[in-house]
Amino acid sequence: MRSEDVTTAVSAPGKVLLAGGYLVLDRAYNGLVFGLSARINVIAQQIHTSEGIHLNEIVVESPQFLEAQWRYGYHLADEDGGIKVTQLQVGSRINPNPFVETALSFALTYVARAGHYRRSHSIRPGRLTILADNDYYSQGGTAKSASSNSSSSTTPPAASINAQTASRFARFPTTLGGAHKTGLGSSAALVTSLTAALLTHYLDPSVFDLSSEKGKEVLHNLAQAAHCAAQGKVGSGFDVAAAVYGSCLYRRFSPGILSNLPEPGSPGFASKLEQLVNGTVKWDTEVLKEGVSMPAGIALRMCDVDCGSQTVGMVKQVLAWRAKETGPAKELWDELQNRNEALAKVLKEGRTGDIKTAVTAVRDLVRKMGTESKVPIEPESQTELLDALEKEVEGVYGGVVPGAGGFDALALLVKDDAETVTKIEEFVENWSKTKGGRVSLLGVKGEMEGVRMEKVEGYAGWIR
Numbered sequence: 001m002r003s004e005d006v007t008t009a010v011s012a013p014g015k016v017l018l019a020g021g022y023l024v025l026d027r028a029y030n031g032l033v034f035g036l037s038a039r040i041n042v043i044a045q046q047i048h049t050s051e052g053i054h055l056n057e058i059v060v061e062s063p064q065f066l067e068a069q070w071r072y073g074y075h076l077a078d079e080d081g082g083i084k085v086t087q088l089q090v091g092s093r094i095n096p097n098p099f100v101e102t103a104l105s106f107a108l109t110y111v112a113r114a115g116h117y118r119r120s121h122s123i124r125p126g127r128l129t130i131l132a133d134n135d136y137y138s139q140g141g142t143a144k145s146a147s148s149n150s151s152s153s154t155t156p157p158a159a160s161i162n163a164q165t166a167s168r169f170a171r172f173p174t175t176l177g178g179a180h181k182t183g184l185g186s187s188a189a190l191v192t193s194l195t196a197a198l199l200t201h202y203l204d205p206s207v208f209d210l211s212s213e214k215g216k217e218v219l220h221n222l223a224q225a226a227h228c229a230a231q232g233k234v235g236s237g238f239d240v241a242a243a244v245y246g247s248c249l250y251r252r253f254s255p256g257i258l259s260n261l262p263e264p265g266s267p268g269f270a271s272k273l274e275q276l277v278n279g280t281v282k283w284d285t286e287v288l289k290e291g292v293s294m295p296a297g298i299a300l301r302m303c304d305v306d307c308g309s310q311t312v313g314m315v316k317q318v319l320a321w322r323a324k325e326t327g328p329a330k331e332l333w334d335e336l337q338n339r340n341e342a343l344a345k346v347l348k349e350g351r352t353g354d355i356k357t358a359v360t361a362v363r364d365l366v367r368k369m370g371t372e373s374k375v376p377i378e379p380e381s382q383t384e385l386l387d388a389l390e391k392e393v394e395g396v397y398g399g400v401v402p403g404a405g406g407f408d409a410l411a412l413l414v415k416d417d418a419e420t421v422t423k424i425e426e427f428v429e430n431w432s433k434t435k436g437g438r439v440s441l442l443g444v445k446g447e448m449e450g451v452r453m454e455k456v457e458g459y460a461g462w463i464r
């Protein structure tokens with residue numbers, strides 16, 4: 001039996017959908033997904049209670065933010081309802097975090113089934129600390145270095161944070177809701193990392209082993225189910241796949257797999273969830289790790305573009321056009337799929353000289369998709385910026401508006417050296433000054449690896 005005294009640390013990467021936005025929602029097509037070097041880290045520890053006292057409590061905290069502590073009680077629900085978690089009040093009000101709460105109830109329900117726990121206090125009380133790498137949130141003047149003072153009652157004393165860790169995790173003088181996200185997929189990486197930490201912490205390695213293929217499959221299925229439930233919608237799930245497997249060619253699961261799952265706590269939830277996770281229900285997800293790589297000397301980099309524009313409802317509108325114009329849409333989808341595959345092949349085969357042509361071919365059709373559906377997928381301002389970067393900055397091979405597109409991000413394929421970074425930084429700074437808005441190059445890079453165990457020492461100063 002695994003000793004819960006051992007502190008467990010895991011991390012899962014953020015994502016970018018370089019090619020295949022909208023197409024990947026349909027199983028007939030796939031997406032070129034990259035994992036990112038920005039990770040969400042979760043550290044699980046046992047809470048020690050006085051002898052004879054049973055306390056069913058799990059504390060989750062994000063010490064980088066103010067008021068970011070969530071406490072939950074948990075119990076085994078009747079009629080096979082699984083582990084029901086109930087948020088407890090901290091201070092004067094309840095501050096909900098649906099992604100944390102849903103991940104907890106799904107993961108603990110699976111733990112109770114797979115670990116054959118018949119009483120809820122077989123699951124010992126625990127503390128989970130979330131630490132997000134800095135690029136998940138813009139720091140435009142709001143992030144303080146971790147060595148500055150903080151008034152948050154949930155954070156450890158600033159002085160105890162060592163210098164190395166201090167530069168890795170910024171401390172934000174805001175609540176989580178007040179932070180400006182950069183769109184790297186924080187909720188998917190969080191749900192994946194939290195689930196992996198709970199399963200590793202509470203289950204014997206013979207039942208769950210994160211490093212095995214079976215372990216990753218269990219984690220993927222559980223995290224997809226929890227993430228969809230917390231989001232209240234079934235997306236393609238490429239973000240959870242990136243968090244588990246890292247960079248890959250991704251074909252989604254049939255959305256019907258997740259229908260008919262009861263709410264946590266309601267009759268039948270536990271056995272339905274177990275069947276969904278352990279392979280009884282066949283998932284048709286396809287993850288091709290070998291379909292993706294980056295040519296030597298090339299890096300995938302991300303820009304945060306802050307123009308204050310709204311892109312709400314884009315998916316709905318694109319899909320409505322596709323449903324109305326089935327013939328032309330199919331032609332466009334099929335040809336774009338060919339071009340996306342050609343781009344993946346160029347990268348895979350290390351054909352650096354062909355990147356520009358392959359990216360241009362993809363962008364041409366993405367713009368057509370936008371014009372036809374009247375959705376700003378690659379808006380003119382982004383076209384102008386991408387074209388200028390490609391033409392004027394040496395070392396930029398090409399770039400796209402990733403994912404659903406819109407005004408707020410760019411993904412670039414660039415020469416992987418410091419000189420190119422400096423040139424891009426200077427260029428976007430100048431661009432921001434002359435064109436208005438704010439464009440910045442993030443520190444994050446494309447990375448191949450998915451979820452992994454981490455050494456606890458890396459988080460010294462942040463955990464109690």
Ligand SMILES: Nc1ncnc2c1ncn2[C@@H]1O[C@H](COP(=O)(O)OP(=O)(O)O)[C@@H](O)[C@H]1O
Binds near residue numbers: 062099183187190
């Ligand atoms: N560092 C964190 N600590 C706790 N919860 C987090 C953290 N980062 C993200 N979350 C959860 O994920 C939600 C953001 O999800 P969402 O709006 O889907 O953004 P994203 O596109 O980054 O996934 C937050 O409201 C919160 O519930």
Ligand SMILES: C[C@@](O)(CCOP(=O)(O)OP(=O)(O)O)CC(=O)O
Binds near residue numbers: 016024
């Ligand atoms: C349209 C999509 O195919 C891609 C959206 O990719 P983004 O990276 O833009 O996603 P969010 O960060 O969740 O907003 C929808 C999907 O695949 O679910």
